[in-house]
Amino acid sequence: MNNDENPRSEQPEGGAPAAPDAPTPPPAAEVSGRQRLKAGLWPPRLSRAQLIVAVLLFGLGLGLAIQVRSTSDDSALRGARQEDLVRILDEVDDRTQRLEDEKQRLDDQRTELENSSDQAEEARKQTLEKERQLGILAGTVAAQGPGITLTITDPSGAVAPDMLLDAIQELRAAGAEAIQVNGVRVVANTYFSGDAGDVEVDGKKIEAPYEFTVIGKPQDLEPALNIPGGVVQTLEKEQATVLVERSDEIVVDALRPAQRPDYARSSSP
Amino acid sequence: MIAVLGLVVGVVVGLLVRPEVPAVVEPYLPIAVVAALDAVFGGLRAMLDGIFVDKVFVVSFLSNVVVAALIVFLGDKLGVGAQLSTGVVVVLGIRIFSNAAAIRRHVFRA
Incomplete structure (x- = not known):
């Protein structure tokens, strides 16, 4: 971003690798980018620019770490946006509704089965009673x-x-x-x-x-x-x-x- | 060198201290991080080009972060937050790639 003022930032990718046509003074062009990188890294110099950049990069590293941590160790909901959360909530509600319906259906089914088994038991009892009465008439029971x-x-x-x-x-x-x-x-x-x-x-x-x-x-x-x-x-x-x-x-x-x-x-x- | 140390220290502190981010800032943090990354790559390229100015870097870094957060905020208010943040990430990603290409040409001469 800080090369916004640099006309070369608009330069297409396949442009000249060096910068012979750059408006920078000719002596600077003699020092290659690699040398500048080396010089910036070693030996460490305590300059104002280095300190300011260090502070900003510290902030960047902090944000990076926090973001990575919050997306990795928390559930996906933490980083989700508002509309996503609303959608997820809707889905959960739908799911709850479906499960409630299913529970209701199964409850009904269970009640029905219990009733029918009660009826079967009642019918069996009546049959036994009738069998005993008829047994007395037919002389098969005492x-x-x-x-x-x-x-x-x-x-x-x-x-x-x-x-x-x-x-x-x-x-x-x-x-x-x-x-x-x-x-x-x-x-x-x-x-x-x-x-x-x-x-x-x-x-x-x-x-x-x-x-x-x-x-x-x-x-x-x-x-x-x-x-x-x-x-x-x-x-x-x-x-x-x-x-x-x-x-x-x-x-x-x-x-x-x-x-x-x-x-x-x-x-x- | 000290700048690289600052980045490393920031990551370590973030991982160790586990600071709690206020809920207001939370949705803007990822996009702000991407914007800051873009500024850092731009700064690195400028340094390799020999035109690095610390004041410009600071201003561009901060304005990048602020503008990115603002766009996301505005998008949320307009109801297009998800699409707008995707757009911001795409734009910043393209810039990061072009800056990285320039850096690569400096470092590897290829």
Whole structure:
């Protein structure tokens, strides 16, 4: 910059290397630039010019070092300009927004999955409950609860299978939920066969006394048996003795194997 | 020689002391450093040409720095700070290269 006054500063690159046409005095042109550089460097002279230049160069070195340090050891944000910072901030905001959206989406998804798994669990529970109820009806699981025991002694061997069937029907009509007769579970397709004194239930021979274990509401079951002209009176006409006992804890534990139908399929979805 | 020592001492002090630059000056420091480099190269060339005047060097050094910072400041105010500082750096870079070419011709005679 200090050669602004120097006309040679506008000189093109390929100009004459020496300066024969320069307006400087001819004796100066005899000293080459290399010699001047050498003379300036060694021996060191403490001149005013040298001191001033040293001070300025000190400032330059200081600025240089500070700038290099601040761009190297700090993040890129330190040297960034205002508009760059605004742009970076915008990008960060956008990114935050995107991540927030994604988080929201994932949260929703998680809630949905939790709900559906809750629903699946609920459905499973209901299915289990239903299976247990149906198991009681089908006789594949044991049952317990309040009910009555009905004991029929038949000293004269006059109790016919249809009387026992009447007793079963009467109990069912009165709300019996689980019945077993002498260790045989009574289910929907149970049948009585044989003759008086030689009764078979589902093809299995049973002997007097016939003992019915019934789960149901005792206050309903007992009167149903004792109505005039009902089961108890009919049996007593045949010289059988009938004993009905209520109990709060009846156990029906005779089981039937679960049968898988060969042809029938559930038509419900 | 003493001038070279001044430069070295400045760099060392800057690295060791780690001075905190005020935030106001911070955006202008890089461009000011480049402008000062240009002045230094110009001064070196003038010295090799044998026309070095210390007063001219001081004035050109300081005015270079001030004008460069001013241009950046103005550019920031006008909203073209980034482009303007790029322009300043390009211009100064071209000047540094032409000065370096002149210095090279003096030193290596080529």
